[in-house]
Amino acid sequence: MTTDQFFDRLWLDYTSMTPQAQQIRNAFEQRGEKIVNDHVAFRTLALEPIGIGRLEPHLLNLGYKRFEPYRFEEKKLSAWGYLPPDPGLPRVFLSELLVDELSPAAAAILRRIASEVDAGRVESPEVFWAGRLWPAVSWEEYQTLAAESEYAAWFAAIGVRPNHFTISVNHLHGMDQVEQVLQVVEGLGLPVNTSGGRVKGSPQVLLEQASTLADEVELEFAGGVKRTVPSCYYEFAKRYPDPHGKLFQGFVAASADKIFESTDAKRG
Ligand code: OOG
Ligand code: NI
Secondary structure (H helix, E strand, O other), rough: HHHHHHHHHHHHHHHHHOOOHHHHHHHHHHHHOOOOEEEHHHHHHHHOOOOOOHHHHHHHHHEEEEEEEEOOOOEEEEEEEOOOOOOOOOEEEEEEEOOOHHHHHHHHHHHHHHOOHHHHHHHHHHHHOOOOOOOOOOOOHHHHHHHOOOHHHHHHHHHHHHHHHEEHHHOOOOOHHHHHHHHEEEEEEEOOOOOOOOOEEEEHEEEEEEEEOOEEEEEEEEHHEEEEEEEEEEEEEEEEEEOOOOEEEEEEEHHEEEEEEEEOOOOO
């Protein structure tokens, strides 16, 4: 699979869950912009057979390189950033939930769904848009997870698929401020994640980021119970050069911590 095929499939899957992303992209294209994505992010569990260690080989096969690890104590997550083989391709951000640090009740639900994964499916790069690799959890289980970790609930219901794409503000021609991008997004009637401020980070930390609040999708839970839950969101990032003049390539944990909240059910 080529990187182009890989990202085309990801974009198709992402926009099927996140119609706002296509709407935002179209709005910028109508302004004459050509959208370049800064990064794409995925979520998973730090459990066999779906931890970062199982997903990463597909990225390495596509020519990606491990860049830097990140840790989110309060959200009980760890993550890695990956750099693309060619600068026109998005970076990748993989995070995983440290299931052992959750309560026994929440951990038991997550261990069960991981045990239901067919490990063979994780050996194909198609795992990145596989979605749920286990039978639907119940609405009660979703709520048990959400009470402790919105990330856990999101993952149990939605599975492995792109959590967000990110417009590179550096590549826009008609504007150069993240706040200006948010004005366009709000002009479409879409809500912005204000946790930690509208724009997270600063030129001092070499990265400014903002995001929408996730779209919502109706899903079927165990027993045919239908509920509407947060799906995926769109992010906007502007990178600054470091003192040596090299564009910052990493992520900023303090900002990422707030970006994660774009899929919280109790938001805004
Ligand atoms: C990832 C949030 C962090 C960033 O760019 O800092 C992130 C997530 O919501 O899964 O993408
Ligand atoms: Ni991101």
